[in-house]
Amino acid sequence: MEIGFIGLGAMGRAMAKNLAAAGHVVKAWNRSGGGVDGVTMVGTPREAFTGDAVLTMLSDDAAIRQVVLDSDVLAQARQGLIHIVSSTISVAFAHELVKLHEQHGIGYVSAPVLGRPDVAAKGELHVLAAGAPPSVQKVRPLLDVIGGKIWDLGTEAPMANAAKIACNMMITMAIEAMAEAVVLTEANGLSRDRFFELILGTLFGSRSYQVYSANIANENYEPGFKATLGLKDLRLAAEAAAQVGASLPMLEAxxxxMKETVEAGFGDRDWSAMADFTIRASHSR
Structure with missing residues (x-):
């Protein structure tokens, strides 16, 4: 297939490279330039909307609005093209995108992903896919390249966005839970290494606990996913909760x-630096 790709951050680069390696013709545009092996770089976003499908992996609602909507790219896109949005975006914006694509006769699939850059490089992301079945089916070969498992979350695209926001919310809750557990156990003489060995071998053996317990144990917060982006996703979760009139006290906490963590200067570190902030804050009291 001929594929457009917009957004070559750490995740996008790995995804585009895997698509090209799988034999697809990939034309990419990136706001900050650069290049990827096997991928043809183009000069404008419009040129990425001329194939069978285009995948966007931009940072947030505002970036997609600027790159895709403000430039009126949809009005110039090839008819029959399917637009796959793998960014973590708000549920409200996903609804807006569905309507705009329908107006322009362009297919639309929400396909946010779970996984860090190392997982993306292996083509083992969890892809949360939702949208009109014909559109999802058409781009399924592309999703199979970037994902180790494709989760079919329904015929309404925003369902996938709600799920992704909820997943990221739960990861931050896990990070905070581990941090607070470390405060209790270290205060009583148990090392965090020994405690994490316990929880990973009994109650909490999932990848999120494995990855972020290692960060906390080693006090290594080099960014895989920046705290500023984590804060953005928690804001999206708070907005989604407000839209349905829900009070979510753990989310609020x-x-x-995370806001305090970013304000303390940890914004460019991995979002698990929130644990370091919590542990340090407990010692200062």
Whole structure:
């Protein structure tokens, strides 16, 4: 297939490279330039909307609005093209995108992903896919390249966005839970290494606990996913909760804690630096 790709951050680069390696013709545009092996770089976003499908991996609602909507790319896109949005975006914006694509006769699939850059490089992302079945089916070969497992979350695209936001919310809750557990156990003489060995071998053996317990144990917060992006996703979760009139106290707590972490200067570190902030804050009291 001929594929457009927009957004070559750490995740996007790995995804585009895997698509090209799988034999697809990939034409990419990136706001900050650069290049990827096997991928043809183009000069404008419009040129990425001329194939069978285009995948965007931009940072947030505002970036997609600027690159895709403000430039009126949809009005110039090839008819029959399917637009796959793998960014973590708000549920409200996903609804807006569905309507705009329908107006322009362009297919639309929400396909946010779970996984860090190392997982993306292996083509083992969890892809949360939702949208009109014909559109999802058409781009399934592309999703199979970037993902180790494709989760079919329904015929309404925003369902996938709600799921992704909820997943990221739960990861931050896990990070904060581990941090607070370390405060209790270290205060009583148990090392965090020994405690994490316990929880990983009993109650909490999932990848999120494995990855972020290692960060906390080693005090290594080199960014895989920046705290500023984590704060953005928690804001999206808070907005989604407000839209349905829900009160989510744990969300409010981690949202506040991540905000404090970013304000303390940890914004460019991995979002698990929130744990370091919590542990340090407990020692200062």
């Amino acid at each position: 981690v949202h506040r804690r």
